[in-house]
Amino acid sequence: MNLEQQFQAKIDQEIKIEPRDWMPEEYRQMNIRQIAQHAHSEIVGMLPEGNWITRAPSLRRKVALLAKVQDEGGHGLYLYSAAETLGISREELIDQLHEGKAKYSSIFNYPALTWADMGAIGWLVDGAAIMNQVSLTRTSYGPYARAMVRICKEESFHQRQGYEILLTLCRGSEAQKAMAQESLNRWWWPALMMFGPNDTESTHTEKSMNWKLKRKKNDDLRQQFVDATVPQAEFLGITIPDPDLKWNAERGHYDFGPINWDEFWQVVKGNGPCNKKRMNDRIKAHEEGAWVREAAMAYAEKRRMRKEAQATEKVA
Amino acid sequence: MSKDWPLWEVFIRSKNGLSHKHAGSLHAADAEMAIENARDVYTRRNEGVSIWVVESSHITASNPEEAESLFDPAKDKVYRHPTFYDLPDEVTHI
Numbered sequence: 001m002n003l004e005q006q007f008q009a010k011i012d013q014e015i016k017i018e019p020r021d022w023m024p025e026e027y028r029q030m031n032i033r034q035i036a037q038h039a040h041s042e043i044v045g046m047l048p049e050g051n052w053i054t055r056a057p058s059l060r061r062k063v064a065l066l067a068k069v070q071d072e073g074g075h076g077l078y079l080y081s082a083a084e085t086l087g088i089s090r091e092e093l094i095d096q097l098h099e100g101k102a103k104y105s106s107i108f109n110y111p112a113l114t115w116a117d118m119g120a121i122g123w124l125v126d127g128a129a130i131m132n133q134v135s136l137t138r139t140s141y142g143p144y145a146r147a148m149v150r151i152c153k154e155e156s157f158h159q160r161q162g163y164e165i166l167l168t169l170c171r172g173s174e175a176q177k178a179m180a181q182e183s184l185n186r187w188w189w190p191a192l193m194m195f196g197p198n199d200t201e202s203t204h205t206e207k208s209m210n211w212k213l214k215r216k217k218n219d220d221l222r223q224q225f226v227d228a229t230v231p232q233a234e235f236l237g238i239t240i241p242d243p244d245l246k247w248n249a250e251r252g253h254y255d256f257g258p259i260n261w262d263e264f265w266q267v268v269k270g271n272g273p274c275n276k277k278r279m280n281d282r283i284k285a286h287e288e289g290a291w292v293r294e295a296a297m298a299y300a301e302k303r304r305m306r307k308e309a310q311a312t313e314k315v316a
Numbered sequence: 317m318s319k320d321w322p323l324w325e326v327f328i329r330s331k332n333g334l335s336h337k338h339a340g341s342l343h344a345a346d347a348e349m350a351i352e353n354a355r356d357v358y359t360r361r362n363e364g365v366s367i368w369v370v371e372s373s374h375i376t377a378s379n380p381e382e383a384e385s386l387f388d389p390a391k392d393k394v395y396r397h398p399t400f401y402d403l404p405d406e407v408t409h410i
């Protein structure tokens with residue numbers, strides 16, 4: 001068996017690949033791309049919600065949202081660290097994002113216009129992300145799989161707090177319920193797009209599945225999400241904006257209408273409502289934080305030298 | 317002086333009586349900051365009572381390509397396991 005066959009055999013036996021193990025260059029690059037994209041999504045995903053922290057309607061909502069956004073920062077870190085084990089530096093990863101060479105989930109290019117959006121994002125966006133992430137706890141690259149386990153453990157509160165926000169609105173005044181419905185109308189289709197193009201259109205699916213970078217296909221995950229979410233919407237008493245949505249007893253799944261892939265590709269290409277704003281905010285935060293990073297290094301150096309000087313004094 | 321903060325490996329003891337276990341890694345300017353950052357990212361939900369940090373560049377690891385020969389000596393030493401020794405069923409507590 002040559003190296004590549006041995007590698008495939010390990011993957012077929014569910015033996016995880018660890019950082020220093022031999023791997024095909026393409027496997028390394030596909031992993032970096034996927035993990036980085038995932039990390040960037042966590043970091044950019046902090047932006048639409050960060051906007052609402054100071055506007056949360058109660059202290060209870062505020063601490064929950066703050067904790068959620070803090071988690072996302074942490075999740076970005078776990079994922080960047082996993083990518084770094086493949087030989088790319090943090091700086092390169094951040095540069096790729098800021099230069100537009102790396103992607104992040106398109107969903108974050110939509111604006112969060114109302115408080116109900118904090119509910120819809122938690123319920124639908126985190127819900128869709130969790131579905132994908134649970135399947136990735138079994139991905140073949142060890143550090144990525146371990147990061148996913150940690151993230152999944154932390155993330156279930158994100159979805160629950162979102163649903164609770166919507167539940168409160170739906171049990172409130174007519175105006176509050178209307179706000180919840182309006183939010184669902186805007187977030188439903190972008191949430192379905194989060195699973196990516198149909199498998200027939202997706203260029204990476206086959207190789208990704210063979211190497212177990214991905215464990216479930218886009219369309220299967222999307223179906224799983226729809227099946228789980230429809231009863232939750234019914235419980236809230238709001239209507240999913242899809243006239244074709246109906247239970248198919250024969251398939252044992254919900255049928256749903258066609259997705260507007262033109263919109264998806266437009267947003268991916270940078271023409272979504274907030275692409276420019278998100279990138280500008282990210283770059284601004286990075287540039288304005290530069291002095292903090294430099295000062296921390298200078299301070300660490302000063303402290304190290306002081307310690308050394310004290311040690312020399314003692315010897316003398 | 318490099319502007320990038322060095323990489324640190326983080327080990328967490330989840331409770332007394334258990335050993336420290338690798339939790340992940342992070343960048344920090346020095347050891348003190350590494351501990352504080354580790355507290356913030358790896359123990360947000362009471363996952364730990366003690367943290368170790370070590371700069372990643374100080375870790376020496378065995379080479380996976382030599383794993384076969386490195387671990388080979390243990391493979392043919394079945395006599396190191398209790399089941400290797402035949403004792404009659406009548407003998408108990410042993």
